[in-house]
Amino acid sequence: xxxxxxxxxxxxxxxMELSFTVNGERRTVRVYPMARLLDTLRQQLGLTGxxxxxxxxxxxxxxxxxxxxxxxxxxxxxxxxxxxxIVTIEGLAADGKLxxxxxxxxxxxxxxxxxxxxxxxxxxxxxLHKKPExxxxxxxxxxxxxxCRCTGYTQIxxxxxxxxxxxxxATP
Amino acid sequence: MRSDxxxxxxxxxxxxxxxxxxxxxxxxxWLPIAGGTDVMVQYAAGRLPARKLVSIWxxxxxxxxxxxxxxxxxxxxxxxxDLREHQIVRDEFPLLACAAGWTGGIxxxxxxxxxxxIVNASPAAxxxxxxxxxxxxxxxxxxxxxxxxxYRDFHTxxxxxxxxxDELIQGICLPRQFAGYLAYTRKVGARNAQAISKVxxxxxxxxxxxxxxxxxxxxxxxxxxxxRLAETERLLKGKRIDPPLLALAKKTAVxxxxxxxxxxxxxKYRAGVAGNLVEEFLVKLGAGERAT
Numbered sequence: 397x398x399x400x401x402x403x404x405x406x407x408x409x410x411x412m413e414l415s416f417t418v419n420g421e422r423r424t425v426r427v428y429p430m431a432r433l434l435d436t437l438r439q440q441l442g443l444t445g446x447x448x449x450x451x452x453x454x455x456x457x458x459x460x461x462x463x464x465x466x467x468x469x470x471x472x473x474x475x476x477x478x479x480x481x482i483v484t485i486e487g488l489a490a491d492g493k494l495x496x497x498x499x500x501x502x503x504x505x506x507x508x509x510x511x512x513x514x515x516x517x518x519x520x521x522x523x524l525h526k527k528p529e530x531x532x533x534x535x536x537x538x539x540x541x542x543x544c545r546c547t548g549y550t551q552i553x554x555x556x557x558x559x560x561x562x563x564x565x566a567t568p
Numbered sequence: 569m570r571s572d573x574x575x576x577x578x579x580x581x582x583x584x585x586x587x588x589x590x591x592x593x594x595x596x597x598w599l600p601i602a603g604g605t606d607v608m609v610q611y612a613a614g615r616l617p618a619r620k621l622v623s624i625w626x627x628x629x630x631x632x633x634x635x636x637x638x639x640x641x642x643x644x645x646x647x648x649x650d651l652r653e654h655q656i657v658r659d660e661f662p663l664l665a666c667a668a669g670w671t672g673g674i675x676x677x678x679x680x681x682x683x684x685x686i687v688n689a690s691p692a693a694x695x696x697x698x699x700x701x702x703x704x705x706x707x708x709x710x711x712x713x714x715x716x717x718x719y720r721d722f723h724t725x726x727x728x729x730x731x732x733x734d735e736l737i738q739g740i741c742l743p744r745q746f747a748g749y750l751a752y753t754r755k756v757g758a759r760n761a762q763a764i765s766k767v768x769x770x771x772x773x774x775x776x777x778x779x780x781x782x783x784x785x786x787x788x789x790x791x792x793x794x795x796r797l798a799e800t801e802r803l804l805k806g807k808r809i810d811p812p813l814l815a816l817a818k819k820t821a822v823x824x825x826x827x828x829x830x831x832x833x834x835x836k837y838r839a840g841v842a843g844n845l846v847e848e849f850l851v852k853l854g855a856g857e858r859a860t
Binding site: 409427428429430431432451452453456459465466467468470471472473475476478519522523537538540541542 | 570604608673
């Protein structure tokens with residue numbers, strides 16, 4: 397405590413109000429500016445799809461999309477998400493209907509324990525947005541920041557390839 | 569030990585001007601944070617000494633790439649993804665584009681910035697040897713004005729730099745003069761992506777007819793700072809690449825570096841690999857290869 401006073405930080409930081417869009421809805425939260433986006437999503441907004449794995453940007457289980465870019469939400473201070481457009485795994489299934497990536501993960505057995513799955517699917521969604529017809533190498537690279545300790549990855553890569561095929565059929 | 573957000577101030581003034589004014593008002597008191605890929609890791613581990621942070625993420629003044637006939641100016645806030653996707657960086661500065669693709673996974677490439685990588689000053693950073701090879705210059709900005717500094721003079725010792733307490737890196741300038749150069753880069757680590765290098769090399773050269781006209785060799789993870797092999801380069805210039813020259817260059821390169829033992833590797837292994845990588849680059853250069 398003494399240390400923070402010496403460094404000139406107000407002894408009591410006050411909560412601030414800040415808004416951003418989550419899964420298409422404008423949300424306002426009361427937070428400390430260095431609160432992590434991950435904690436705000438999980439604890440204040442009840443969106444527990446993003447998981448905390450390593451807490452240091454290595455495992456990808458907290459992945460979300462921020463203004464269309466895949467990010468590790470454990471490394472985003474909430475102030476930097478002010479007015480941003482955030483998409484979590486909960487935002488992928490519209491009106492209770494699964495996204496075709498989610499369908500493909502189910503069909504291909506792309507999940508076992510499920511901890512990495514939300515991050516995997518958002519990383520895959522980001523990849524398919526940039527590269528609608530990825531090669532296997534591109535799929536592997538696109539998901540290289542997302543660790544899975546169960547599947548050995550093969551079914552996950554197959555699921556992403558399958559979703560890409562379905563999308564190309566749906567939108568020729 | 570997790571840090572407590574109630575103990576940390578974070579502000580986002582929104583413009584470069586406002587950020588440098590804040591730094592000038594209390595030099596050294598505010599830690600700039602861009603994409604957080606280093607700062608937030610220290611924060612999460614309870615090891616972030618700074619208590620007052622100023623966000624420079626997505627400042628428009630820092631997120632531009634400006635191209636002129638003589639040079640390219642990369643805003644310090646450009647992310648690795650920005651670099652990988654920029655056509656001129658890909659075409660003319662492949663060592664940098666390649667290193668950007670090695671740095672972390674996609675999520676970290678979307679947030680990690682080139683300026684942040686330079687200021688974080690890890691000797692193991694993959695993009696820094698490329699900047700050395702291209703003779704990058706830094707534009708440093710403060711409320712006092714701008715100054716330009718050769719990047720090779722920026723790091724003074726392990727994690728020590730010439731950045732003043734009230735300064736930010738505004739941009740990185742690379743001269744557009746490497747058409748026809750062989751660009752060679754390799755990273756040796758436990759794996760390519762997401763593993764910190766044991767040794768990383770960026771080489772650039774021209775050797776028409778096997779005679780070295782220009783050569784630049786930069787290495788990461790082999791000294792307290794990212795290192796240009798000035799002695800090795802000097803002895804190579806104007807000479808024909810043949811087996812005796814290769815042997816001498818390799819020996820000189822190994823003598824120039826100061827590798828250490830750490831959790832990722834040993835000094836002995838690093839010296840061996842560094843010598844071999846220098847040799848591999850020079851063999852390719854001597855053979856007239858143009859691409860990696």
